[in-house]
Amino acid sequence: MSSVMxxxxxxxxxxxxxxxxxxxxxxxxxxxxxxxxxxxNSTYVDVPGMSITITPKFANSGIIGFYENHVYIATxxxxxxxxxFRVLRDSTVVTVVTGGGNNGYGTAHAxxxxxxxxxxxxxxxxxxxxxxxxxxxxxxxxxxxxxxxSTGTHDxxxxxxxxxxxxxxxxxxx
Numbered sequence: 001m002s003s004v005m006x007x008x009x010x011x012x013x014x015x016x017x018x019x020x021x022x023x024x025x026x027x028x029x030x031x032x033x034x035x036x037x038x039x040x041n042s043t044y045v046d047v048p049g050m051s052i053t054i055t056p057k058f059a060n061s062g063i064i065g066f067y068e069n070h071v072y073i074a075t076x077x078x079x080x081x082x083x084x085f086r087v088l089r090d091s092t093v094v095t096v097v098t099g100g101g102n103n104g105y106g107t108a109h110a111x112x113x114x115x116x117x118x119x120x121x122x123x124x125x126x127x128x129x130x131x132x133x134x135x136x137x138x139x140x141x142x143x144x145x146x147x148x149x150s151t152g153t154h155d156x157x158x159x160x161x162x163x164x165x166x167x168x169x170x171x172x173x174x
Contacts, residue, residue, distance in 0.1 A: 026057050026171040034164035040153040042145050050142035052169045062172040063129040070162035072155040073119040082147035087127050095127040
């Protein structure tokens with residue numbers, strides 16, 4: 001059995017167009033990155049292709065994002081080797097995911113300074129931003145830096161090691 005509902009328009013109780021339903025997805029934007037980044041210091045740099053510009057429909061909506069990057073952690077002279085990620089809304093830091101754990105985890109591994117090892121994995125993180133307060137275009141981007149001053153050169157989205165990165169941003173009605 002199926003049902004069909006046909007309408008010409010939906011009007012809010014105040015007579016304006018549309019109906020606001022809290023919690024529904026307003027828009028979704030995706031991107032993929034196959035740009036390789038080699039990082040060897042603790043300064044944050046943009047991950048190539050990991051940037052999305054969105055124009056929120058509502059200033060009080062939430063933005064929820066997910067991103068994944070392939071990471072190759074090289075050998076180095078530190079006990080801990082790794083990278084950490086952060087997300088910026090334009091120039092404002094939204095979240096930082098570190099190897100030390102103040103907001104979760106980065107991508108890191110423990111080794112021995114006498115016998116350092118390598119590691120590969122897909123690092124998947126999420127973030128939310130309920131404080132954008134804008135209906136103008138805003139850009140979210142992912143950045144990466146070496147963790148704890150690790151000294152090796154680490155690869156993010158190295159095409160010969162795996163797939164590139166991807167990011168999804170969703171605007172959610174409040």
